[in-house]
Amino acid sequence: MGSAILLGLLDALDEIKIGDKPTWNFTACTKTERSSVALIETLGHHAKQVQVLHGQNMEALREADIVILGVKPYLAKGILTKPGVGPSLAGKLVISLMAGVPVDEVQGLILSAAKESAHTDTYVVKVIPTIAARYRQSMTLIERSSPPLPQHHEDLVTSLFNLIGSVKVLEPDLMDVGSVLVTSCLATLTVPLDGLLDGSVIEGLPRRDAMELMSQGIAGLGVLLKHGGHPAMLRESISSPRGVTIQTLLSVERENTRVTFTDALLRGTQHLQKMRSKAEAPQSSEKDVL
Template identity: 30%
Template sequence: MATTSSNSSGTTTPAMQQGDGGYGLAVIGCGTMGIAVLSGILDTQRSLSSSGGRQAALDNLSQSVESIDNPEDLTHLPTRYYACVSRPESGKRLRRDVFSENEWPQVQVVVGENVRAAREADVVMLGCKPNMVEDILKEEGMHEALRGKMLVSICAGLRIEQMQGWVGKETTVIRAMPNTPSKIREGMTILSPVPSSSPPISSHILLSLFSSIGRCRFLPEKHFDACTALAGSGPAFACVFLEAMADGAVMMGLPRKEAVELAAQTMQGAARMVLQSGSHPAQIKDSVTTPGGCTIAGLLALEDGKVRSTVARTIQAAAEHAAGLGQKK
């Protein structure tokens, strides 16, 4: 049964106060993103528990979060997991293909029993479609099951105020926005701030969970629609640009396989230069652009095609659409 809880008044049971990691995590609606999050957490937990991998895992975690003084603050991971799905066939597939009992005995696949999972867990994550959240949170017994706990929603468009109204003030509601590269632990997750009345361990738990699947940072909820467009939809936009670069190389005679590899590695390398050096993208662009060279010729072609404004407007359009997700028509 649950041994940990937190709520908006800041009261907690001993396990969460001490941050001993002895808590349970339930993912309700454990689909693609839920599986990505759980898999990343479990892999990180395994690395931390291995004799030779702990320091490397701590180094990786500390690089995922800015302004973290003690990497050990990123090790508050669950000891019990509940992967919740609605259909028996989904449960069988999860147990067979993803969370086999032999490899992951700490993961319990739960079919059609969201309330029970929420009751036995201490942190509950919503990974379902936004239009399903209200019905799930209004299931009989769910209000009581969530009382005094932390509810983390990774559902686009749903506001904290909405969810708070469905679960009551005794539940701490947090929004999180991970993206699909989380599946390979290269994600970018945005978290809404933890209420000031909550204990510090609440923030440590959130950072521990999401730094396991890539970078993460806290931002006010007002920025979430823009973050959904940029980080959530961004991988799709980046892949369009990547594909276009590869198409151009194919047009000039390069085989498709090699063209895609070169384009992907080039984009990855440029992105890592921005992250690791802290340089503005324009600085890196200018460092590649020599007078009269091929780079400036290509850049002028991009400008002729209004690529810069088109990409910026793409983020704007996606953000405006994100604002309507989860809202009743």
């Protein structure tokens, strides 16, 4: 996710007129040298615009004004409680990409480790982008902060993620279902798409051609939905008497596919809720809660 966001931002900034281009200094942190080398290769011509470090989190945190925390949720506690991390983050804006980890927990870990620091006004905001950020087509969710972030921080976060797609602000109690809808369900939807591709190949259409046709069809569907087209109305408008579309829809409905996808979203949302509940509950052991 980190590399997708970084590449999307770099591409977006390249399109801004030189005279209007903001001054951004990017530092990317990886755990190993191998990951660092791979990231530099991935960045391609953008590599000269990014300082890539491995095993040097503290150096990056000390120098940063804004920190995007894009680690696996179960690693959060170990990273944020390391000596020196709290003071390095104190007084800064931290953007957490960790679904299922409450903002209060992230902020609490930072502040508890930063007691010796004179700065206690660390601001944490949860942001959930998608991997489509790489091509600036992310549907990014921003959790509404309570209390609100300072206006300049809100504007900065919104502007930053608008560069890589669209932004939607949600209340905290809707972030779980929203996160599953825009992220995990993207993976879920690849299953029926794979089935359509397989069927096309069986009927003689080369997979590459089928992928081209289907991807553009999906892009068109997205535009129709974005402009207010309801799924049911779209199905109705496409289906004609004795036509092929109604035959394909009938096949799908016979398999209770609609309920399958409903259950998929519910199970994903419930899993995130359980993760959050464990994170918020008092801990009686040193075991990871995620």
